[in-house]
Amino acid sequence: MIRPLFVAGLAVLALAACEKKTEAPKPAPTPDALAHSPAPATPAAPAVKEIVYACADASVLKARYPDDKTAIVEYxxxxxxxxxxxxxxxARYVGEGLQWWTKGMTDGLVAELKPGEDVASGKPVECIAPSGAAG
Known part of the structure; x- marks a missing residue:
């Protein structure tokens, strides 16, 4: 007698677990409510950090990295x-007659590219970012 009751109890529990809970539908917003509601937030674009390097030739090189394939260099x-x-x-970047080769974000070598060069043949200038600038 206990066994059929036990099985029946399990069946009731299984059905209760499968029962779908429904909530009352929310009313549609009125035009007046829409006019006063805040606009949905748009995610802000990540800030592109600029790193300023002091170069051995007494010049300054500024580099920004908007993505993992691009460097925007002021030199x-x-x-x-x-x-x-x-x-x-x-990481080595080339284009527009310049080569910028970094080791980490604190040290780099900059060199002019001669026409037709893929790798700069001239002597590069060493550039170093101040400590903490690349963090």
């Missing part, structure tokens, strides 16, 4: 958009 009075290029180590 020698020009702003240039460089794209990532193959390197054995570090």
């Amino acid at each position: 020698g009075g020009k702003t240039r958009t460089l794209t990532v290029a193959m390197s054995a180590s570090g």
Whole structure:
């Protein structure tokens, strides 16, 4: 006798667990309520950090990295958009007659690219970011 009651009790519990709870539908917003409701928040674009490097030739190089394939570099009075290029180590960017090769975000080498060059043949200038600038 206890066994059929036990089985029946389990069946009732199983059905109760499967019961779908429904909530009363929310009323549609009125035009007046829509006019006074705040606009939905749009996610802000992540800030692109600028790192300022002091270079061995007494110049300043400013670099921004809007994504993992691009460096926007201000050097020698020009702003240039460089794209990532193959390197054995570090991150190397080239474009618009300039090569910017970084090791981490604190040290870099900048060199002019001669026409037709993919890798700068001239002597690079060492640039160093102040401590804490790349953090």
